[in-house]
Amino acid sequence: MQDSIQREITIKAPKERVYEAITDPAQIITWFPDSIDGGLSKGDKPFLHFGEHDKTQIYVVAAQPHDYFSYRWVPGGNTFDGDIASVPTTLVEFRITETDGGSVVTLTESGFASLPADIIEASFKQNSGGWDFMMERLEKKFAEA
Amino acid sequence: MLVADTFKALGDPVRLQMIQRLSQSTQYTVGSLSAGLGLTRQGARKHLQLLADAELVSLQPRGRQTKVTLDATTLAHAKRFITELELQWDQRLLALKDFVENDVPTKQTNT
Numbered sequence: 001m002q003d004s005i006q007r008e009i010t011i012k013a014p015k016e017r018v019y020e021a022i023t024d025p026a027q028i029i030t031w032f033p034d035s036i037d038g039g040l041s042k043g044d045k046p047f048l049h050f051g052e053h054d055k056t057q058i059y060v061v062a063a064q065p066h067d068y069f070s071y072r073w074v075p076g077g078n079t080f081d082g083d084i085a086s087v088p089t090t091l092v093e094f095r096i097t098e099t100d101g102g103s104v105v106t107l108t109e110s111g112f113a114s115l116p117a118d119i120i121e122a123s124f125k126q127n128s129g130g131w132d133f134m135m136e137r138l139e140k141k142f143a144e145a
Numbered sequence: 146m147l148v149a150d151t152f153k154a155l156g157d158p159v160r161l162q163m164i165q166r167l168s169q170s171t172q173y174t175v176g177s178l179s180a181g182l183g184l185t186r187q188g189a190r191k192h193l194q195l196l197a198d199a200e201l202v203s204l205q206p207r208g209r210q211t212k213v214t215l216d217a218t219t220l221a222h223a224k225r226f227i228t229e230l231e232l233q234w235d236q237r238l239l240a241l242k243d244f245v246e247n248d249v250p251t252k253q254t255n256t
Binding site: 005007009011012013017018021022027030032050105106109112 | 152238
């Protein structure tokens with residue numbers, strides 16, 4: 001069983017532009033959380049907001065323009081409100097490399113096997129719920145079109 | 146069986162190695178499965194009992210030996226957890242791509 005997830009996507013833009021979209025608080029909210037309290041520099045612990053009620057704190061581990069960005073995430077913690085250093089987390093990493101005509105973003109989330117049982121269970125529920133929600137929105141979008 | 150128990154049982158290098166071996170052959174016994182893993186017979190039993198309790202493997206006595214086989218259903222549940230996380234990241238990365246390439250927010254807001 002794998003301890004990590006890895007995904008890759010090619011984006012037709014220079015890596016500086018991609019790095020900015022991931023690490024600029026004003027830009028990250030266009031594709032990830034709905035809003036953010038705090039910065040995205042190394043050592044920052046901003047709160048990410050999802051919808052009106054859910055928020056979670058992340059911890060920025062590294063921010064190296066324009067190649068690498070990583071943070072600690074509390075799985076099952078869309079509503080996590082506490083000191084992130086005190087709880088088990090997964091590590092989320094973005095690696096950006098330049099390729100012909102664009103950039104390749106490699107996303108890695110690791111650390112599942114060493115999480116305590118109750119956290120995984122919460123994460124499982126959160127993520128499957130999250131996916132159902134996304135599917136619903138997607139279907140709605142197509143129904144409207 | 147909770148998916149959490151599955152991950153807990155899998156969160157050990159020796160047991161992961163055992164699962165990998167079992168996914169390649171259905172002919173393992175306790176002895177052949179633990180060969181080369183640096184385990185005592187008692188140690189191997191302990192790990193296998195834990196995997197059996199998590200319903201990841203079945204132990205079937207065959208005379209003086211015990212046959213070990215993989216329970217694919219439980220592994221499939223754990224796999225589903227990972228698959229859902231992967232789908233969620235696919236979704237997010239596509240939203241990132243749309244934003245960067247078109248310079249317009251494509252994510253629907255939640256409010």
